[in-house]
Amino acid sequence: MSRSNPRVLSTLERAGGFASAQEVYKLMQREGEKIGLTTVYRSLQSLLSDRIVDVLRRDDGEAIYRLCGSTHHHHLVCKGCGDTVEIEGGAIEKWARTMAEEFGYRDVGHTAEIFGLCPKC
Amino acid sequence: MSRSNPRVLSTLERAGGFASAQEVYKLMQREGEKIGLTTVYRSLQSLLSDRIVDVLRRDDGEAIYRLCGSTHHHHLVCKGCGDTVEIEGGAIEKWARTMAEEFGYRDVGHTAEIFGLCPKC
DNA sequence: CGCAAAATTGATAATGATTATCATTATCAG
DNA sequence: CTGATAATGATAATCATTATCAATTTTGCG
Ligand SMILES: [Mn+2]
Ligand SMILES: [Mn+2]
Ligand SMILES: [Zn+2]
Ligand SMILES: [Zn+2]
Numbered sequence: 001m002s003r004s005n006p007r008v009l010s011t012l013e014r015a016g017g018f019a020s021a022q023e024v025y026k027l028m029q030r031e032g033e034k035i036g037l038t039t040v041y042r043s044l045q046s047l048l049s050d051r052i053v054d055v056l057r058r059d060d061g062e063a064i065y066r067l068c069g070s071t072h073h074h075h076l077v078c079k080g081c082g083d084t085v086e087i088e089g090g091a092i093e094k095w096a097r098t099m100a101e102e103f104g105y106r107d108v109g110h111t112a113e114i115f116g117l118c119p120k121c
Numbered sequence: 122m123s124r125s126n127p128r129v130l131s132t133l134e135r136a137g138g139f140a141s142a143q144e145v146y147k148l149m150q151r152e153g154e155k156i157g158l159t160t161v162y163r164s165l166q167s168l169l170s171d172r173i174v175d176v177l178r179r180d181d182g183e184a185i186y187r188l189c190g191s192t193h194h195h196h197l198v199c200k201g202c203g204d205t206v207e208i209e210g211g212a213i214e215k216w217a218r219t220m221a222e223e224f225g226y227r228d229v230g231h232t233a234e235i236f237g238l239c240p241k242c
Numbered sequence: 243c244g245c246a247a248a249a250t251t252g253a254t255a256a257t258g259a260t261t262a263t264c265a266t267t268a269t270c271a272g
Numbered sequence: 273c274t275g276a277t278a279a280t281g282a283t284a285a286t287c288a289t290t291a292t293c294a295a296t297t298t299t300g301c302g
Contacts (some may be wrong), residue, residue, distance in 0.1 A: 001277075002279065002280090003278085003279080005279085005280090014195055020259085021259080021260080022258090022259070022260095024221065025200055027143055027259085030167055035280085035281085036145035036280060036281035036282070037281080037282095038261090038262095038280070038282080038283095039280060039281065041259095041260070041261080042280090043278090049196035057178045057182060058172070058212060059143040060258095060259095060289090061178060061182045061183075061184065061259080061288080061289080062182075062258090062265065063182065064257085066132050075223065076220055076224055076226060078226070079228075085224050086218050087224075089216070091212050091213070091215070091216040092212075092213060092216060092233065094212070095210070095212040095216075096235045098234055099208050099235055100197065100237050103197055103206050103208075103240075103242035104239070105197060105199070105235070105238060105239055105240070106237055106238045107237050107238045108235060108236070108237035109235070109237065110233065110234060110235045111231065111232065111233065111234050111236075112213065112231065112234075113231060113232050113233075114217045114220055114221055114226070114231045115229070115231065115232075116221050116226035116227055116228070116230065117226060117227045117228045118224070118225070118226055119224075119225040119226070119288050120284080122248075122249085122250085123250065123251090124250080125252085126251090141288085142288080142289080143287090143288070143289095156251090156252085157251060157252035157253070157291090158252080158253095158289095159251070159253080159254095159291095160250080160251060160252065162288095162289070162290080163250090163251090181260090181288095182259080182260085182288080183287095183288065183289095184288085184289085198252050
């Protein structure tokens with residue numbers, strides 16, 4: 001299919017935190033990199049399916065990406081400022097396995113996210 | 122500035138779980154209700170700011186709404202046929218509260234979903 | 243009741259992110 | 273080198289959401 005363009009990953013690293021496809025694209029343009037918006041979208045999708053990056057949604061619905069730690073984890077996201085904490089999800093993992101087994105589901109995965117207002121907000 | 126059209130809330134109630142603005146609109150059309158898409162969007166926004174409904178995002182970014190008070194539950198979804206089971210989330214609720222408290226987050230909500238292959242698939 | 247101000251409505255257009263096309267270009271195996 | 277295959281990116285299409293704005297309904301008061 002298609003591989004991720006390494007310059008996209010490098011740019012996302014340099015960005016530090018979360019960045020949208022549009023933002024990564026503009027960043028690369030500003031730094032004189034010659035790349036197409038399509039390639040940025042494709043690369044981020046590829047990084048996502050390879051679990052190299054995480055994706056979240058801004059309040060306006062725009063998808064934002066960030067480098068992901070290697071271990072499986074979940075997020076505690078601030079509704080106010082978007083600040084994010086990576087948290088451990090042992091209880092969730094067990095819950096997902098238990099529920100799946102109870103209803104005979106196989107090949108099971110899950111999503112879980114907590115959102116609220118951080119201490120600063 | 123503008124109030125929620127009560128028929129929108131009534132339709133969201135009847136829908137049972139989550140529904141997007143587009144879905145609420147189509148539902149009302151199918152049932153012969155005369156209403157504009159704009160009013161549906163406006164009403165859901167109003168219900169949101171009045172804390173009558175919660176909003177979440179689908180994977181594709183579409184905003185979905187649900188009644189705040191309705192019985193809270195989670196879903197076990199089949200990746201093959203789309204069949205869905207509503208499941209208890211007690212373990213999740215506790216996990217969410219614990220994590221939020223640990224990091225000082227207030228006004229906390231969460232999302233959680235399990236997906237896999239159902240016995241038939 | 244009249245009637246004008248204010249609120250609601252909804253058709254329509256505009257916005258903006260994301261995705262689909264598809265021809266061009268780069269890369270690779272033999 | 274050469275044909276095949278993969279990557280690229282300009283462009284157009286999609287689609288949810290939001291902005292406009294004129295028409296309609298409701299409200300409040302003499
Ligand atoms: Mn997990
Ligand atoms: Mn829950
Ligand atoms: Zn915050
Ligand atoms: Zn199934």
